[in-house]
Amino acid sequence: MRVVAAMSGGVDSAVAAARMLDAGHDVVGVHLALSQSAATLRESARGCCTIEDAGDARRVADMLGIPFYVWDMAARFRRDVMEDFVAEYQAGRTPNPCLRCNEKIKFAALLDKAVALGFDAVATGHYAQVVERPDGSRELHRAVDAAKDQSYVLGVLTAEQLERSFFPLGDTTKPQIRAEARERGFYVASKPDSHDICFIADGDTKAWLTARLGEQPGEIVDAASGEVVGSHAGAYAFTVGQRRGLGLPRHTRDGRPRYVVDVDAGRNTVMVGTADLLGVNSLRGDHARWCGPAPEGVVAVGAQVRAHGDEVPATAWADGDDVHVRLTGRVRGVAPGQSVVLYDGTRVVGSATIAETALER
Template sequence: MTDSPSAPRRLRVLAAMSGGVDSAVAAARAAEAGHDVTGVHLALSANPKSFRTGARGCCTIEDSHDARRAADVIGIPFYVWDLADRFREDVVEDFVAEYEAGRTPNPCLRCNEKIKFAALLDKALALGFDAVCTGHYATIVTAADGSRELHRASDAAKDQSYVLGVLDERQLAHALFPLGDTLTTKGEIREEAAARGLSVAKKPDSHDICFIADGDTQGFLAKHLGTAEGDILDQDGARLGSHTGAYGFTVGQRKGLRIGTPAADGKPRYVLDISPVDNTVTVGPADALDVTALTAIRPRWCGAPPVGPGTYTAQLRAHGEDVPVTAELAGEGELRVRFTGEPVRGVAPGQAVVLYDGTRVVGSATIATTERRTPASATLDAR
């Protein structure tokens, strides 16, 4: 079994159970493999009722009950751990601060880094567990030298390695992903859950941001950051309209710009830049979004850091396509990435760039600046 820290010995495994079908089946498979499994549901809100009712497997009271019922069916002990304070500080407050600074964060990636594989794993190890098990679709391969590598899931359609690219070598040594190396479809996972008697078999998948109760991200940010009227400008600085908060926009956004004046060429306009300093949003044509290179900060490596320049593929969003790149460390804590194929659009500061060598995840870093092909839209700072 390649997906255990030191197969084939029996492990003490802490299974993170969200209340969804994936984590329930993962826990069941770990128990069936002979491991000593304990289920745990993470209480991530001081007031769970504020999270979306029936949140499709993430943070509600219903989800906690679903996880407990699944643990009972599997026949494993079950606990609820309160990590609400850590979640608020490391995920929610970080999310708000990033938008306030004009960046576009990925809260799921931050949750994996700070909560599931930092706070949870540290507590698990302190209690004598060998590994943390989750329902992520990714694969861990043990190399000949005993080191562990993170790879894409066998089923590319369900692959979640992008949001796990923040895991370091130590965390990978204590991670277990029972769903990642199977070529089963999501429908087959549900069939397996039903066959095991798990009531979550038909529960809808989780999506959107779990801590935004009604799915209204702009309203959530307005509540935390307030409203402040600012200008929507074209590339020449001409005022086209107004907004009530620059944080309500993302680079590459087309809809919801509320610009009354059409472009001279009649073509759609997109958000090119967000400036929290003067609360302005700059818009322009699609080709002004063409990014040829980027600089990323705070790299985290799934193993030893790369030495010298290398050729990789990169993924820039959770469900994005691979693009060919060259990458190298450009200084202390900086990663320089250049796209070797066509320019890429919709790249925003705050997003993660994850590097791959084939199916192996090399590491992840946070995009700080981008370079664009057109002179009219030069390098944009993350601010």
Template sequence: MRVLAALSGGVDSAVAAARAVEAGHEVVGIHMALSRNRAEHRSGSRGCCSIEDASDARRAADILGIPYYVWDLSEQFDDLVVKDFLEEYSAGRTPNPCVRCNEHVKFSVLADRGRALGFDAVATGHYARLEHDGAGPRLFRSAEPDKDQSYVLAVAGREGLSRALFPLGDVAAKADVRAEAEARGLPVAAKPDSYDICFVADGDTAGFLRERLGERPGEIVDTDGAVLGEHTGAYAYTVGQRKGLGLNRPAPDGRPRYVLDVDTRAARVVVGPAELLSTRRIDATDVVWLAEDHPAEVPTEAAVQIRAHGAAHPAVVTRTAGDDGETLAVELREPIRGVAAGQSAVVYLGDRVLGQATISGRG
């Protein structure tokens, strides 16, 4: 196959590209320039897509003996990922930008460009397993549970995943990838992993939001509406948050307070005791369903994960078709905390991903 290898400049994508070459594919390395700041530098393990990353990607391609190009996708990334991130927080929701990047950039813009140029697939360094059969792609958790990224890949959908290769899906430990990179002579073998949000390189998400959205002062109240304090932007709070509330007095019973609700229209943040965070039902929209062998309207015993590296919780999941598209109803076997609108709810049956949707409400 003709394969585009997405080279981020990190060790995972470099080894994934090396494995694609070793498998006999015709491989071309592509570094996606996603930042509009051409002078941006990486700071340790924070940030990505910097000039250092582009240089590291080029060196990896040279060692692998494959052609290498930089594609400027910064405009698309800003329009489809960064602006969505700001709009979601501005509306009081909690988005996952990695999900949106996979949905709109890596397995849409990049894959579409590749297909237009005659490429068959995009290879990335994601930790997840894919199986292809006559019924289409099946997505599974990685063999390396601590690095599993199936949660952020489900949104790519059947079409996106049908054009994807995840050469690291069978890796048992991240240390094995670094050892393989060193054995192949790849200079990124010891490079730190990037983490946090790639376009918030200093890790200060609240500061990034404040700079982009401006101050929108309002009140912090309890469940009875009593004013407990003030804030400079409700968008900087998320359901389940405990730290950084800025309240100068404890609750009457001495217990900690948590964010229960964020109303950005009223510029109001509601706080209260932890037990009010408990959720037994999740409603979700914008359903991306991968498992055609699990039809709509049929309740399915499964597990649902609401954070990229969180636990999967046993639940009964029902997908329903409506005039405005499909919705997902999740009845949890045990209550969980910290469910926020905007998060992705990914449905698993064992290690297999059945689908995902965006949380719209909880009960």
């Protein structure tokens, strides 16, 4: 099978490419250039797509003896991920750019180009497992290493995309991957993992958004009393569940901390309240994506609303492009724009972007 191995320059994608080659596939390494002004070196464990990363990926490809190319997808990444990220925050929502990148770039633009060039599939260094059923169909499952499991950010894959995807690391823990990389002599064996939002290298999302949207002064309002309790420079910089950075007096009248409970983008208002106002047990999601057949009727599932959050027992049902999820307990700090990923045991059923939340009695 002819396979494109997406090589970021990190240890995971390096071992993934090596394993695909060991399995007997015809492998070509591809590094995605996603930045239109790539830095020469990494500043920290944040960020990606530096010239250094491309060089690290090329060195691994040379050691493996496989062809290596750099594909420029910076314009597509800016449009489908970065501009979407800004627009979502401006609308008072909290997006997950990793899911959007997987949906729009790695398993759409990359996979589409690979197939157009005659390749059969794409392999990445994500920690997840693909299980093939007796009828030949494929399922997406959680990784063996629960601490590194990335099935949540892959929940946007369709059954058709899953048919052409490989995740060779899903049955292995991260320490084992690093040990394997050292045994193979890879220079990247001890390279730090990248984390957080790759295109915000310093991790300051608020400053990054402000540089693009400018200051937009508005009010911070107490959700219970309607009293104006503070001001802000832009509602887009806040997310439901946030406690830090509100700029409120340290001591409130009742002595209880305040959290963001709603962001009203239309009024440019941030609503704050006590922790008891954060809990929700009902979600409606749109932009449904199914890793297999859509569920029929009401089904019992596990629901996860954050990449590293806990799975909560729930029931769910599909309604066209919408998904309705009823959680068995309250979950705090769930914001529109986040994704809910549904599981049946370790199997990923599908995902949706959260449009509305509620507390139903």
